[in-house]
Amino acid sequence: MKSFDALVVGGGIIGGAIAWELARRKLRVAIFDRQEPWREASWAAAGMLSPSPEPSESPALFPLAKASFDLYPAWVSEIESVAGSAPLVRREAAIELFMGPEAETERDVFLAEHLRLGLKTAAMSLADAKKLEPTIGSNAGAAAWLTDEATTDPRALGHALFQALSRRGVEILSGTEITSLTMEKQRCTGVSAVGREIAAGQVVVAAGCYSASIEGIRPYAPVHPVRGQMVALRPLTPGPNRVLRGHRGYVVPRPDGRIVAGSTLENDGYEKRITPSGQMKILMAAIELSPPLANAEIVETWSGLRPGTPDRLPIIGPVSGFGTSGPAGVTIATGHYRNGILLAPITARVVAESILGEALSLDITPYSPLRFALDQRTHA
Numbered sequence: 193m194k195s196f197d198a199l200v201v202g203g204g205i206i207g208g209a210i211a212w213e214l215a216r217r218k219l220r221v222a223i224f225d226r227q228e229p230w231r232e233a234s235w236a237a238a239g240m241l242s243p244s245p246e247p248s249e250s251p252a253l254f255p256l257a258k259a260s261f262d263l264y265p266a267w268v269s270e271i272e273s274v275a276g277s278a279p280l281v282r283r284e285a286a287i288e289l290f291m292g293p294e295a296e297t298e299r300d301v302f303l304a305e306h307l308r309l310g311l312k313t314a315a316m317s318l319a320d321a322k323k324l325e326p327t328i329g330s331n332a333g334a335a336a337w338l339t340d341e342a343t344t345d346p347r348a349l350g351h352a353l354f355q356a357l358s359r360r361g362v363e364i365l366s367g368t369e370i371t372s373l374t375m376e377k378q379r380c381t382g383v384s385a386v387g388r389e390i391a392a393g394q395v396v397v398a399a400g401c402y403s404a405s406i407e408g409i410r411p412y413a414p415v416h417p418v419r420g421q422m423v424a425l426r427p428l429t430p431g432p433n434r435v436l437r438g439h440r441g442y443v444v445p446r447p448d449g450r451i452v453a454g455s456t457l458e459n460d461g462y463e464k465r466i467t468p469s470g471q472m473k474i475l476m477a478a479i480e481l482s483p484p485l486a487n488a489e490i491v492e493t494w495s496g497l498r499p500g501t502p503d504r505l506p507i508i509g510p511v512s513g514f515g516t517s518g519p520a521g522v523t524i525a526t527g528h529y530r531n532g533i534l535l536a537p538i539t540a541r542v543v544a545e546s547i548l549g550e551a552l553s554l555d556i557t558p559y560s561p562l563r564f565a566l567d568q569r570t571h572a
Contacts, residue, residue, distance in 0.1 A: 202399035203229025236496020260538035295333025412561035441477025
């Protein structure tokens with residue numbers, strides 16, 4: 193039977209980042225993915241790196257987001273070095289646009305919250321915004337300048353990360369669906385795939401919205417798929433040069449001249465469909481932000497399945513402890529919803545620290561999988 197120090201179930205940004213962190217610490221690591229790695233939520237993402245909180249997000253997400261944003265430059269630099277890739281991150285401020293009669297009031301509320309959190313966000317006159325981005329639409333009533341921002345092309349990042357993982361000796365097994373954990377008394381000793389078992393000292397479940405399909409994991413990771421559709425445009429005239437965001441959507445320029453626009457939030461099971469209504473919503477939002485995009489060529493449409501959670505917070509940490517009966521040797525890292533690309537560095541670091549018994553860089557109690565198991569026991 194093949195054996196590893198750690199097995200990571202799931203080959204997206206979270207699983208790849210965790211394998212990278214464990215391999216850096218000289219552990220023998222393998223990644224298992226039910227299909228080709230990097231073909232779910234990570235591949236479909238827009239690639240915005242922004243600690244800026246959204247109104248629908250829990251305040252508890254911000255410390256995790258800010259810590260990960262701060263780690264990104266060094267984290268991605270090492271990947272670039274090992275993979276021999278071109279720079280993967282573009283650090284550039286974004287513009288948040290506010291529409292309608294209450295635009296300035298909404299902008300001021302937005303700004304006050306950012307300043308409270310210590311983010312470098314400032315009010316911006318529409319005249320100044322249009323000097324930087326002449327394509328901004330006339331519906332904009334107010335603007336904010338967001339300095340703590342960056343972007344990456346997730347597909348380029350995935351290619352570089354998995355190339356770096358391979359060069360670091362991580363074994364990558366695609367087309368291998370993990371169905372259950374193997375147990376000895378109250379300790380996990382590995383995983384079961386179709387027709388074989390693989391032994392490991394530690395198992396990390398990072399399979400996104402598919403994590404709950406592994407036997408025994410659902411009580412700790414009640415994740416569900418949230419479909420997000422996307423569109424890539426190629427402008428016929430100069431388009432936006434930086435990220436533009438609004439209440440209805442966003443546009444993200446790519447180095448190759450494309451503009452990625454998104455996105456939808458659809459609870460429709462595991463179907464990765466492209467729908468006329470979803471595409472219309474995205475295109476209308478993109479055109480409102482930058483009207484010249486109405487004449488752009490549509491070069492690609494796609495969708496991905498984000499891992500959502502009941503409280504919209506990620507699930508990070510071991511499943512044993514605090515009086516629960518969860519097995520030792522199992523850690524969960526899933527449920528990152530719309531923030532997986534951003535949250536990868538800090539998630540990987542705290543998972544590695546937890547597995548190796550080191551002091552944690554950040555308190556992960558708010559994200560513990562035990563919150564769901566304990567809640568079920570309370571209401572049983």
